[in-house]
Every structure is written in structure tokens, then in C-alpha cells.
Amino acid sequence: MLLMLAGLLGIDRSEDLAAGSGQFARQQLVWAGLALGAIILTALPDYRRLAPWSYAIFGLGLVLLMAVYWFPPVNGAQRWFRAGPASFQPSEPIKVAFILALARHLAWRPSAGWFGWLAIALLVALLPMLLILREPDLGTSLVFAPVLVAMLYVAGTRLAHLAMVACCAAALMPVLWSQMSHEQRSRVASLFEQTAPGQRPAADGYQLHQSKQLIALGGVLGSYCSGEPSDDRTAYHLPESHTDFVFSVLGERYGWPGMALVLAMFALVAWRSIAIAEATREPFGRLIATGVAALFVTEAAINTGMTTGLLPVTGLSLPLVSYGGSGMLAHAAAIGLVASVAMHPGYEVAPAPFSRLACPPR
Numbered sequence: 001m002l003l004m005l006a007g008l009l010g011i012d013r014s015e016d017l018a019a020g021s022g023q024f025a026r027q028q029l030v031w032a033g034l035a036l037g038a039i040i041l042t043a044l045p046d047y048r049r050l051a052p053w054s055y056a057i058f059g060l061g062l063v064l065l066m067a068v069y070w071f072p073p074v075n076g077a078q079r080w081f082r083a084g085p086a087s088f089q090p091s092e093p094i095k096v097a098f099i100l101a102l103a104r105h106l107a108w109r110p111s112a113g114w115f116g117w118l119a120i121a122l123l124v125a126l127l128p129m130l131l132i133l134r135e136p137d138l139g140t141s142l143v144f145a146p147v148l149v150a151m152l153y154v155a156g157t158r159l160a161h162l163a164m165v166a167c168c169a170a171a172l173m174p175v176l177w178s179q180m181s182h183e184q185r186s187r188v189a190s191l192f193e194q195t196a197p198g199q200r201p202a203a204d205g206y207q208l209h210q211s212k213q214l215i216a217l218g219g220v221l222g223s224y225c226s227g228e229p230s231d232d233r234t235a236y237h238l239p240e241s242h243t244d245f246v247f248s249v250l251g252e253r254y255g256w257p258g259m260a261l262v263l264a265m266f267a268l269v270a271w272r273s274i275a276i277a278e279a280t281r282e283p284f285g286r287l288i289a290t291g292v293a294a295l296f297v298t299e300a301a302i303n304t305g306m307t308t309g310l311l312p313v314t315g316l317s318l319p320l321v322s323y324g325g326s327g328m329l330a331h332a333a334a335i336g337l338v339a340s341v342a343m344h345p346g347y348e349v350a351p352a353p354f355s356r357l358a359c360p361p362r
Contacts (some may be wrong), residue, residue, distance in 0.1 A: 003265050004328075006258075007321035010246040012255045017236045024242050024323050031325040035332035038065045042336030046344045050337075051104055051284050054268045058101035058124070064090035065131040079135045089326040091132045096334050098128055098144060099151075099291035106155035108282040118161060121152060133176075138184045139306075139316030144297050145169065149285050150294035154277070155185045170316075188312040207245075210238045211307050215251040222255030242323045244315055260306075262321065266300040269293075269335070276342045285341035292334045295319075 012025040050057070068090055069078050081088045102124050105117075106327040125148040133141040152162060177185065214236060219226050230236075241249050251259045273293035277286045296319055305311035317324055319331045 001036070003262070003269075003320040004035065006250060006262055007246060007318075007323070008032065009253070010250045010321065011242045011323050013239040014238075014246065014249045017233075017238075017241070017249070027325075028323050028328075031328045033134050035320070035328045038329050038332040039336040039339065041311035041315035042333045043343065045340065047285055047288065047337055047340040048282070050100060051107075054097075054100040054104035058094075058097045061090065061094035061097035062131065062281050063129060065094060065128060068135070077354060079137055087326075089324070091128075092136070092326040092330040093139060093333075094128050095140075095143060095147075095295060095332055096125065096133075096337070099147065099288060099334070100337075101296065102148065102151055103291060106151060106287055114161070118152075118157065118165070121148065122165065124148075133180075136184060137315060138180065138182070138187075139302060139314030142302065142314065143295065143316070145350070146298040147294040151291050152174070154287060154290045155273075155283075162299065184314075187314070208306075208309055208313055211245050211248040212309050214238050214241075214245075214248045215308065218255050220253035220255050222251070222253050222258055224253050225255070240299065244303065244313075244317055244322060245307050246322050247304050247318055250321075251307075263300070263304065266296055266319075270297045273338050276338055280341055282345075285344070289338050289341050292338050294332075296320070 008025055008028055011028050012022065014020075014021055015024055021188060052287045064081075068081060071078060071081055079089055081090070084210060097202050102121060105121060105124060127146045128143045149162060149165070152165070178187075217223070217229060217235060219229070223229075228236075236252075238245055238248060247259065247262065254261075271294045273296070277289035277293070280286050280289070299319050300314060302311060302314060302316050303322075306313045306316070317327050320328060
């Protein structure tokens with residue numbers, strides 16, 4: 001709820017800087033109310049009821065990712081289903097469906113044939129990554145790899161096997177680069193381009209420059225406490241600041257304490273999810289909690305890194321903070337699943353069935 005509140009404050013400030021009508025903040029407030037309902041709906045039932053349906057949910061998510069290409073592109077990207085003023089982005093709920101399907105697959109390890117077991121896990125991650133990358137949406141496609149690694153580690157995969165996966169991923173980087181659009185490659189290259197003092201870069205470097213400048217204008221304590229140091233409204237111009245760059249707006253308004261508080265809240269979500277994963281002995285629930293923790297950490301790290309100039313601009317939103325109903329509901333459902341794991345203690349079907357020290361795959 002605190003993260004949702006931070007998002008509402010950031011969206012309201014972004015509209016104030018853009019002389020908006022407050023429409024986005026009002027819509028986000030509605031989505032926040034629906035998100036709280038989604039948390040309750042996913043938290044109260046026993047999460048284990050989803051286990052038999054995990055693959056079907058994931059398959060439906062893949063179908064939606066493919067169906068989105070039949071709809072006309074928006075701003076050069078095919079990411080949304082649109083029906084009048086309403087829109088739906090299937091790349092958001094597929095993250096939760098991916099965690100469910102992977103948890104179902106990894107929950108019971110085979111006593112032999114680890115290569116096929118690992119290959120299926122890689123395929124489960126690769127399918128949504130390729131479909132989302134083709135939209136194109138580089139930022140969202142990058143989320144699946146860290147979540148996969150975290151869940152494989154908790155499932156008992158040996159470090160040597162994880163190192164082999166990492167080497168394969170590194171070997172495929174040139175292929176990934178060749179499949180990226182010109183705009184995506186330009187965004188990566190703009191991270192390393194230097195701009196002379198007093199000048200504003202054009203094209204893809206402009207967004208990153210304005211984002212860092214907005215944070216700088218806030219100073220240490222932010223404009224809420226120190227006031228606005230500049231009357232030049234063009235200095236505060238940041239396109240799409242209510243979506244992917246809401247963290248920059250929070251930095252301008254509330255300074256370093258505001259940004260630190262947002263990061264601390266994400267750390268708290270991850271810490272509690274990991275604690276819940278450690279507390280349960282049931283493998284499906286432990287993997288769900290692990291996947292959600294990795295999802296929030298990865299998305300928060302990528303988004304805050306790109307807004308501060310530490311990572312390339314990839315177009316990834318900040319969970320529960322950035323404007324958008326699809327992402328809000330999907331991440332709320334993920335939080336609800338972790339709460340369900342906490343409220344429904346697990347059980348053991350055999351002595352220590354889910355310990356990293358017990359029968360790792362060979």
C-alpha cells in the first residue's frame with residue numbers, strides 16, 4: 001500500500017509538471033483499489049489449488065502474447081489489446097504465469113535425467129522472452145532470466161549447472177543484439193555517450209538526460225521541502241514521466257529520502273518474500289515466494305538503474321508505482337500468492353524433499 005501511495009504521489013507530481021488534468025492519478029487510484037481486491041482474492045484460497053492449472057495458465061498467457069500481434073501497433077510497439085479507452089498488456093500477467101509454471105516444473109525434481117529437466121525450465125523462460133522481445137519490449141524480456149536463475153538455485157540446481165546456463169546466455173548475447181531493433185540498440189549506446197556541459201542530447205539520449213536532470217533539480221531534500229530552483233519549465237519536461245520514469249519524479253519532489261524510502265520498501269517486500277520461502281517446507285509454495293521476490297528485485301533494480309543513468313533505458317515500469325492497470329493487478333496478484341503461501345503452511349511428502357543438500361539433480 002505504501003508503494004501504491006508513492007506511485008500516486010509521483011503520478012500526481014508528473015501531471016503537475018506537465019500541466020495535466022490529474023486524469024492519470026484518478027485512474028491509478030481506481031487501479032489501486034482493484035489491486036487491493038486482487039491481493040485478497042489470491043491470498044485467501046490455498047495457493048496449492050493452482051498447481052494443477054499452472055501449465056494451462058502459462059499456455060493461455062503465451063496465446064495472449066501471440067494474439068497481440070493481430071492488433072494495430074501503438075507508438076511502433078505491439079504490446080496492448082485495445083478496446084476503446086480500455087487497454088490490456090499481456091506481458092504483465094505472463095510474469096506471474098511464468099512463476100507458477102516454473103514452480104510447478106521445479107517442485108519435484110527427477111532422480112535422473114537432470115539435463116532434460118533443466119532444458120524444459122530454460123524453454124519455459126525462453127518462450128515468453130522471445131515473444132516479448134519481438135513486440136519490441138527489451139526491458140520486460142530481461143526480467144525472466146534473473147527470476148529463472150533464482151528459482152533454479154532454490155530448486156537445488158548445482159552451481160556448475162547454473163554456470164553452464166550463464167555461459168550459454170553469454171554466448172547468445174550476439175544473437176540477442178542482432179535481433180534487437182535499431183531503437184533498442186540506440187538506447188543501449190546512448191548510455192555511454194557523453195554530452196558537453198550546457199547541451200541537451202537529441203534522439204534516445206534526451207530521455208535519460210532529462211531524467212537525471214529532474215533528479216538533480218530536486219537536490220538532496222526535493223522540491224517539496226526546498227522549492228523549485230528553476231522557473232524554466234522546459235527543464236522539468238520528461239516524456240512518459242508517469243509511467244517508466246516515475247522514480248525520477250519522486251526524486252525531484254522528495255529528494256534522496258524519498259528515493260531511499262521507495263528502495264527500502266522494495267527491499268522489505270523481497271525480504272519478507274524470502275523469509276516466507278524459507279519458512280515453508282512445501283516446494284511449490286517456496287518456489288512461488290522465491291520467484292516473486294526475484295521479480296520485484298529485478299524490476300526495481302532495472303527501472304531505478306535506467307532512470308538514474310546506471311543502466312540503458314529499456315522501458316520497464318516500476319512495480320506498483322508506475323502508472324498502468326495491467327502491471328498493478330499482476331503484481332498485486334503476485335503479492336497475494338506470497339501471502340497465501342504464508343497463511344497456508346506447507347507439508348513434507350518425504351524426508352527433506354526440498355533441501356538443497358538433499359538429492360540435487362545429477
